[in-house]
Amino acid sequence: MPWRRQPAHSAELLAHWNALGQALDRDTPTWRAEGRRLLRSWSRWPRAYHDTTHLWACLRHLQAAQDQQPGAISNPHAVALALWYHDAIYWPWSPHNEERSAHWASRFILSQGLPGALVQIVHQHILDTRHTPGPLTGDAQWVVDIDLAILGQSDVAYRQFERNVRREYFFVRWPRYVAGRSAVLQGFLDRPRIYGTDLFYQRYEAQARANLRHALASLCSGKLYA
Template sequence: MTKGTAMTPDRWQTLMLGLGWPQNEATFAALSDAYRQSHRHYHTQQHIADCLTRFDSLRHEAEQPHAIELALWFHDAVYDPYRSDNEQASADWAMRFLHENSAPVSLRDRVHGLIVATLHDAVATDHDTAIMIDIDLSILGATPDAYDAYRHAIRREYRWVPGLLFRRNRRAVLESFLRRKRIFQTDHFHSSLEDQARRNINAELEGLR
């Protein structure tokens, strides 16, 4: 994607206003700092900005747009390549924030479920979850140059993993996407990104052999 500018204080304040909450400037600052951590090369502010920009194209289809947008802001808030519970830890941070703002239990549960869905280990059972998953995976259908930058950024995040092990694990992940009948579950992303995603993944797999 082109460089986005969606992760801004104005965007955050608009979301807070829509929820009827205070501006929560400290949380915005904490999220901004988290996404600027030096060990991140793909899971950065730019990733969140791109996700939010993607969401804008599907906001009109969402049943609970505020829940999806909150989940997008928080879904990679905790990211440590050495741990396997980043999604759960990110969801826990979101839950603390929602509790502090006296969010209803239904919203807390929804945001938690959307964040955990970015584990990408299950098919979505509702349209909002499908939107969330597809947005997070949209990089797979990027232009070849953007996809190439993405795969290099992922390797940098996992540079501590020996090459043979990294290639084996990466192949397993990519092949799991190719085995799916549809990589993208929403019609919007399936029609616009599916074919390119399969080309990108196959090209990367060739390079991993």
């Protein structure tokens, strides 16, 4: 299904993308066209959570982290690019979304004549949003924590998140969805820490664990937040 309606936060997002291009000395028609292309992709069916609202939330979390801990993020341009592309390709039935999104980012960044080191960093940051268990260091922790910030939001916001994820996985029969989603949520609970950075850990860890426990109980009861 093609993009038909104006994406949420489109003006703010395009302004952010264009400012990023200016910061990288790439304020060109090609750069601006890529921003519009990204918005179209982030707005495609069947996205209900992984859409432009999620992208805008990620970028606002990035700005807040920079404001509260200046200098903590070593390469904020690379982090911003990774957030822009991390769900640029998203089909719920595909296990290769992150890899394809990373390849898209790499191709475009290379086409802009930006340093190869930046390409490699952004590519790896995007792959890190697969959220496989394992230690992360440096800016990768910020990218992953920002992507997972929804887990630690208010009960109301988290419940809507779970409903929206279910909408994206509409094609999965309920018993199979319960099993798969429960495994994902339990996997986060089993980690010593959900958030790698101290800022996100102190702010969101306790609420995230409460949200995950409530969601698991809801799934086990055979319901999904009526």
